[in-house]
Amino acid sequence: MTEKKQPSSPTQTGPVVAARHINKTYGSLRAVNNVGFSIQRGTCVAFLGPNGAGKTTVMKILYGKGEPDPRPDTYINVFGYDPRGEQLEIKQLSGVVTQEDSLDEELNVVQNLQVYSRFYGIGRRRAAARIDELLEFMELSDKKRSRIKELSGGMKRRLVMARSLLGEPSLLILDEPTTGLDPQVRQLIWDRLHMLKRTGVTILLTTHYMQEAAQLADEIVIMDHGNVLLTGPPQQLLTEQVEPFVLELKNKGLAADIEPGFGDEAVRKEEYTERILYYSHNSSMLNSLVGGLSPGEYHVRQSDLEDLFLKTTGRKLNELQ
Amino acid sequence: MNSNKPSVTSRLYAVWYRHVRVYGRNIISNGLPPFLEPLVFLVGIGMGLGAYLTKMEGVPYLEYLATGLLMTTAMFTSAFECSFGTFIRLEYEKAYDGMLAAPITVWDLLIGEILWAGTKGFFFTLAVLSVIYAFGILPVGLSLLTPFIGFFTGTMFAALSLLVTSFVKNINHFNFYFSGFISPMFFFAGVVFPVSNLPKIVHPISEALPLTHAVRLTRALSFPGEIPLLWADVAYLLLFTLLIGLAGVRRLKRRLID
Incomplete structure (x- = not known):
C-alpha cells in the first residue's frame, strides 16, 4: 500500500490536531457550529459542555466515526491526515474510548483484548505481552480470566481504556472517560492519564467534571449548543472570566440583610430558586457581611471552574439535559 | 511510531476472527442445533x-429432501446472523461503535460480517452433510463440495x-422477514x-428466489449425471450477493457513521 503522506514525526513541532470550520447538522439541529481548535503534542485538551453541546460529535468527526457537513472551508488535520478518507491512518495512531463501553460480553477480559489486538495488526505473541503489560497498567491483572458480567463499572471502564492503548497510540480520544465512576477509580484513571501524558501522548477528552478538567487539562474548550464559547488554559480563563470569590446564601430570604452592605462594590448576582450566589473581587467585604449569619446559612469560597462553566453556558437546563 | 495501517485482508480477518471468538464461546449451544434440526426433518418427514413417496425428479425422496x-x-x-445478530450488535451491544474506533472501515466491518456468515453457512452445511453420510443417505463423492455452495x-x-436490517428500526420487524420471506x-x-x-x-417467482438456485446447485453436485449443473445458478448466487451486498453496506453505513 502506498502512503501519500508521512505522519509528522514525534520530534516535529506544530499541532497534532488542527481543525477549522467544523459544522454538523442533523435535520434542522445545528449540532456543531463552525468549531475550530488545535492541540499541541503531549498536551491535554478537555472539552466541557452540557449534554447536547456537540462535544461527542466533534470527537467522532476526528476519527471518521462521524462526517462533518460537506463545506469547502472545513479543514481537519490529525497527524497530517484528514479523517475524511484517511481514517485508518488516524485510527492506527489513536486510541479511542467511546462513551459506552461496548465490550464483548461473551468473552473474558483477556479475550476481549486479544480480539482487538488483531484490529491493530498485532501478532499473537506480541499481543500476549502487550496485554499483560496493559492489564498491569490498569490494575486489572487479577481479573484476566473474569467474564465481563462479573466486572464493576469501574473495571469495565479500565478495560476499555486498556483496549484503547493496545496500538500504543500517540493520541488518546476519550469521551467522558470517568462519568459515573467512584472517586477511587477516577483518581486511578487520572493518574494513568498523567503518566501517559508524560511519555508524550496527546490527550483529548470530554467531561462534565470540572475537577477532571482542572486536574488534567492544559487547555479547556467550553462548548454549548454546538458553539465554542471559550478556549484557553483553565487557570487563566478563571482569572480572566470569573470574580475570584463567591458568597453563597442558602436562603434567599437573607438577601435583604446582605445586599445593602455591598455599597459601591461591583458584585455579580446569580439567583436560583432557593439560593443566591454573589461573585466579587473583594473577599474581606464578603466575609464582613456574613458576620451576623449562622454558619449553616452561607458559604464564602474561592470561585472555581464550575462557576466559570455556569457563567459561560448559563445555568438553565437545555432541552437535551 | 507505528503508522503502517493493517492491510485489507488483515482487517477483514480481524473482523472475522472477532466473530469466530465470540461465537466459539458457546460452541455447544450454537453448534449442536445444526446437527439436530436436519435429523428431526429427515426422520419426521423423510422417513x-x-x-x-417414491421419487422426485428421478431421485429417491429421502435423498431429495x-x-x-x-x-x-x-x-x-x-439470515439469523445478519438480521437479529447484526441488529443486536448495532443497537443493543454497541459492538460496532467499539470496533469502528479501531483501524477498520465500515466496509471492512460489514464485508467481514458477510464472510463470517458464509463461514457459518459452510460449517452448517458440513454438519448436515455428515448426518447424511452417517445415515448412508448419500454416498461420499462430489457432494463433499456442497459446503462450498453452503458458503456462497x-x-x-x-x-x-x-439490506433488510438497514431498514429495520424495531427488532420485532424481523418477524415479517422470516415469516414472510425466508420460511416460505x-x-x-x-x-x-x-x-x-x-x-x-x-x-417465475420460484426462479427469482435465491434459495432455488442454491438448492439446484447442491443437487447437481449430489447427483452428478442425473441433475445438470447450471452456470446460470452460479452467476445468480454471485451477482445477487454482490449487488444486494453493495446496497446493504451502503445503507447501513449511513446508520453507522453519524
Missing part, C-alpha cells in the same frame, strides 16, 4: 412421509439480511418438492 436441507440450514444460520449461500443471505422459501424453492409441481404461474 415418515417419504415412505409414501436431504440435499435440500443442506441449503436451508445454511440459509437460516446466515451464507454470503448471499447475509447480504440480503444486511422452504416450499417455493424446491426443497421439499420440485418447483415444477407448483402451478405454472408461480414458476
Whole structure:
C-alpha cells in the first residue's frame, strides 16, 4: 500500500490536531457550529459542555466515526491526515474510548483484548505481552480470566481504556472517560492519564467534571449548543472570566440583610430558586457581611471552574439535559 | 511510531476472527442445533412421509429432501446472523461503535460480517452433510463440495439480511422477514418438492428466489449425471450477493457513521 503522506514525526513541532470550520447538522439541529481548535503534542485538551453541546460529535468527526457537513472551508488535520478518507491512518495512531463501553460480553477480559489486538495488526505473541503489560497498567491483572458480567463499572471502564492503548497510540480520544465512576477509580484513571501524558501522548477528552478538567487539562474548550464559547488554559480563563470569590446564601430570604452592605462594590448576582450566589473581587467585604449569619446559612469560597462553566453556558437546563 | 495501517485482508480477518471468538464461546449451544434440526426433518418427514413417496425428479425422496436441507440450514444460520445478530450488535451491544474506533472501515466491518456468515453457512452445511453420510443417505463423492455452495449461500443471505436490517428500526420487524420471506422459501424453492409441481404461474417467482438456485446447485453436485449443473445458478448466487451486498453496506453505513 502506498502512503501519500508521512505522519509528522514525534520530534516535529506544530499541532497534532488542527481543525477549522467544523459544522454538523442533523435535520434542522445545528449540532456543531463552525468549531475550530488545535492541540499541541503531549498536551491535554478537555472539552466541557452540557449534554447536547456537540462535544461527542466533534470527537467522532476526528476519527471518521462521524462526517462533518460537506463545506469547502472545513479543514481537519490529525497527524497530517484528514479523517475524511484517511481514517485508518488516524485510527492506527489513536486510541479511542467511546462513551459506552461496548465490550464483548461473551468473552473474558483477556479475550476481549486479544480480539482487538488483531484490529491493530498485532501478532499473537506480541499481543500476549502487550496485554499483560496493559492489564498491569490498569490494575486489572487479577481479573484476566473474569467474564465481563462479573466486572464493576469501574473495571469495565479500565478495560476499555486498556483496549484503547493496545496500538500504543500517540493520541488518546476519550469521551467522558470517568462519568459515573467512584472517586477511587477516577483518581486511578487520572493518574494513568498523567503518566501517559508524560511519555508524550496527546490527550483529548470530554467531561462534565470540572475537577477532571482542572486536574488534567492544559487547555479547556467550553462548548454549548454546538458553539465554542471559550478556549484557553483553565487557570487563566478563571482569572480572566470569573470574580475570584463567591458568597453563597442558602436562603434567599437573607438577601435583604446582605445586599445593602455591598455599597459601591461591583458584585455579580446569580439567583436560583432557593439560593443566591454573589461573585466579587473583594473577599474581606464578603466575609464582613456574613458576620451576623449562622454558619449553616452561607458559604464564602474561592470561585472555581464550575462557576466559570455556569457563567459561560448559563445555568438553565437545555432541552437535551 | 507505528503508522503502517493493517492491510485489507488483515482487517477483514480481524473482523472475522472477532466473530469466530465470540461465537466459539458457546460452541455447544450454537453448534449442536445444526446437527439436530436436519435429523428431526429427515426422520419426521423423510422417513415418515417419504415412505409414501417414491421419487422426485428421478431421485429417491429421502435423498431429495436431504440435499435440500443442506441449503436451508445454511440459509437460516446466515439470515439469523445478519438480521437479529447484526441488529443486536448495532443497537443493543454497541459492538460496532467499539470496533469502528479501531483501524477498520465500515466496509471492512460489514464485508467481514458477510464472510463470517458464509463461514457459518459452510460449517452448517458440513454438519448436515455428515448426518447424511452417517445415515448412508448419500454416498461420499462430489457432494463433499456442497459446503462450498453452503458458503456462497451464507454470503448471499447475509447480504440480503444486511439490506433488510438497514431498514429495520424495531427488532420485532424481523418477524415479517422470516415469516414472510425466508420460511416460505422452504416450499417455493424446491426443497421439499420440485418447483415444477407448483402451478405454472408461480414458476417465475420460484426462479427469482435465491434459495432455488442454491438448492439446484447442491443437487447437481449430489447427483452428478442425473441433475445438470447450471452456470446460470452460479452467476445468480454471485451477482445477487454482490449487488444486494453493495446496497446493504451502503445503507447501513449511513446508520453507522453519524
